[in-house]
Amino acid sequence: MNLPLNPRAVATNAAEAVPALAINHVSKTFQVAGKAVNALRDVSFSVSAGEFVAIVGASGCGKSTLLRLILGLDTDYEGEIRLDGARVRAPGLDRGIVFQEHRLLPWLTAEGNVAAALRRSGLPSAERQRLVAEHLALVGLSSFARAWPAQLSGGMSQRVAIARALVNRPRFLLLDEPLGALDALTRLRLQEELARIVRTESSTALLVTHDVDEAVFLADRIIVLQPNPGRIARILDIDLGPHRDRSAPAFLKLRDEVLASLGVFHSS
Amino acid sequence: MSEATIAGSAVQGRAHVFPRAPLNRFLLGLVVPGLLLCLWQIACWARLAPDYILPSPLSVAERFRTELHGGTFAEAVGASLSRVLEGFLSGSSAGLAFGLLLGLSRTAENLFGPLFLAYRQIALFAWVPLLSMWFGGGEAGKIAFVSLSCFAPTAVNTWRAIKAIPAKLRELAAVLTFGPLDYVTLIALPGALAGIITGLRASLIYAWIATVGAELFLDIAPGLGGLLNEGRDKFEIDLMLVALAVLSVLGFICARSAAFVEKRLLLRWRLG
Numbered sequence: 425m426n427l428p429l430n431p432r433a434v435a436t437n438a439a440e441a442v443p444a445l446a447i448n449h450v451s452k453t454f455q456v457a458g459k460a461v462n463a464l465r466d467v468s469f470s471v472s473a474g475e476f477v478a479i480v481g482a483s484g485c486g487k488s489t490l491l492r493l494i495l496g497l498d499t500d501y502e503g504e505i506r507l508d509g510a511r512v513r514a515p516g517l518d519r520g521i522v523f524q525e526h527r528l529l530p531w532l533t534a535e536g537n538v539a540a541a542l543r544r545s546g547l548p549s550a551e552r553q554r555l556v557a558e559h560l561a562l563v564g565l566s567s568f569a570r571a572w573p574a575q576l577s578g579g580m581s582q583r584v585a586i587a588r589a590l591v592n593r594p595r596f597l598l599l600d601e602p603l604g605a606l607d608a609l610t611r612l613r614l615q616e617e618l619a620r621i622v623r624t625e626s627s628t629a630l631l632v633t634h635d636v637d638e639a640v641f642l643a644d645r646i647i648v649l650q651p652n653p654g655r656i657a658r659i660l661d662i663d664l665g666p667h668r669d670r671s672a673p674a675f676l677k678l679r680d681e682v683l684a685s686l687g688v689f690h691s692s
Numbered sequence: 693m694s695e696a697t698i699a700g701s702a703v704q705g706r707a708h709v710f711p712r713a714p715l716n717r718f719l720l721g722l723v724v725p726g727l728l729l730c731l732w733q734i735a736c737w738a739r740l741a742p743d744y745i746l747p748s749p750l751s752v753a754e755r756f757r758t759e760l761h762g763g764t765f766a767e768a769v770g771a772s773l774s775r776v777l778e779g780f781l782s783g784s785s786a787g788l789a790f791g792l793l794l795g796l797s798r799t800a801e802n803l804f805g806p807l808f809l810a811y812r813q814i815a816l817f818a819w820v821p822l823l824s825m826w827f828g829g830g831e832a833g834k835i836a837f838v839s840l841s842c843f844a845p846t847a848v849n850t851w852r853a854i855k856a857i858p859a860k861l862r863e864l865a866a867v868l869t870f871g872p873l874d875y876v877t878l879i880a881l882p883g884a885l886a887g888i889i890t891g892l893r894a895s896l897i898y899a900w901i902a903t904v905g906a907e908l909f910l911d912i913a914p915g916l917g918g919l920l921n922e923g924r925d926k927f928e929i930d931l932m933l934v935a936l937a938v939l940s941v942l943g944f945i946c947a948r949s950a951a952f953v954e955k956r957l958l959l960r961w962r963l964g
Binding site for chain 1: 863867879
């Protein structure tokens with residue numbers, strides 16, 4: 425038997441019947457100073473189990489709004505969002521999120537912050553300790569378990585936040601511009617880390633970003649959103665395999681395609 | 693006393709601008725009081741005022757020594773301290789509970805918030821006549837007054853501190869599906885700790901103000917306020933000056949201990 429080139433692609437086909445995440449005709453309107461602002465209009469797409477989907481778009485295209493809806497923080501919208509076939513009604517531990525700022529609790533140590541996510545897991549404490557240690561090791565911070573957030577660099581804090589998002593072994597990893605606040609070098613390093621982590625955890629991930637390189641580097645599929653109102657402009661499959669070379673011609677070609685659909689410049 | 697505390701912490705905040713060894717700074721702080729004492733002593737030697745109006749520092753020190761050895765001095769200090777403590781503990785724990793309630797529950801805030809703000813407009817000493825009718829001018833009335841004085845500062849600071857917790861942390865609590873108890877223990881209490889401590893420190897200052905006030909205006913009983921009354925009645929200004937000096941030192945020690953506790957509780961995670 426031939427080994428599949430991309431194991432996640434196989435998982436995609438197998439799970440086609442009920443998508444892990446289904447966004448059906450979602451529209452969201454905000455009232456801003458008495459005027460209705462259309463943040464999302466008729467957005468539909470689905471994500472299969474094990475797939476890594478990136479959503480790119482300029483600021484104000486409703487990327488983060490969409491994540492809030494998937495998280496269940498806001499249930500006031502048209503259309504429907506389904507996780508494994510069930511409507512999203514409230515936040516749940518089946519979805520882990522990494523925010524743009526690490527949002528660690530400054531009064532808890534690194535391990536305390538990761539353990540906080542297990543507060544409602546119902547697991548026995550020995551199991552929690554094991555999971556916390558395991559996930560701090562996954563992000564390479566075992567020796568900083570007892571450090572306070574104030575003692576950690578931006579990149580390290582964001583790694584703790586990633587461990588916190590993953591420690592419940594969520595069905596979905598939601599990433600809201602998680603590397604956007606980091607310096608360029610740290611961002612590149614953490615992109616590699618994220619690729620590795622998502623591979624080891626075989627999570628289903630949804631990344632919101634405005635960094636097109638990041639999207640092409642990490643995603644199996646890219647959804648390009650257009651602003652005013654936020655709607656899908658284009659969906660691109662990224663068939664670059666698990667180990668990607670940022671300077672390979674195929675990589676650059678896809679990047680230019682995404683940029684072109686964002687209207688940044690036209691590739692010939 | 694409160695102005696002194698605030699000014700003191702402002703100076704600490706700028707300590708890096710004028711780096712000095714702690715001992716050096718401590719000695720520097722003694723220069724002005726030392727000079728004033730010298731001037732005062734010289735004024736007495738020069739007979740600028742009669743001795744019964746302005747006793748010299750040396751005679752005040754002598755009075756302090758005799759009060760310490762004979763007399764009811766230790767009893768007075770103990771009585772005042774215990775009133776401060778009892779009133780502070782009961783009043784500020786009630787204030788803490790009330791502030792938490794107002795900060796955590798929108799309904800409680802809407803129901804009790806306006807009434808509480810109106811109550812705060814009443815000057816503290818305006819309660820003395822009413823409390824003395826209800827609780828009597830004895831120990832119960834005094835403690836009730838001290839307790840009342842500690843309630844509002846802790847309550848209002850706790851309330852504000854809980855309300856000031858960033859929406860982003862409330863969102864995090866929602867995402868982690870925290871229940872109310874998880875929110876209070878992991879986010880609200882530690883997040884509001886700095887504000888709560890500010891309230892407790894203010895309450896401690898009020899506890900001293902109210903204790904001396906109660907001792908001056910309610911029934912005569914052992915205490916530093918009682919010593920002041922006694923000094924006035926007997927026209928012994930040196931005794932009054934001893935009582936004032938002791939109040940200053942005790943207040944200073946209280947404020948310093950509170951600052952020390954605050955540092956131990958907060959600095960652990962603030963600066964690592």
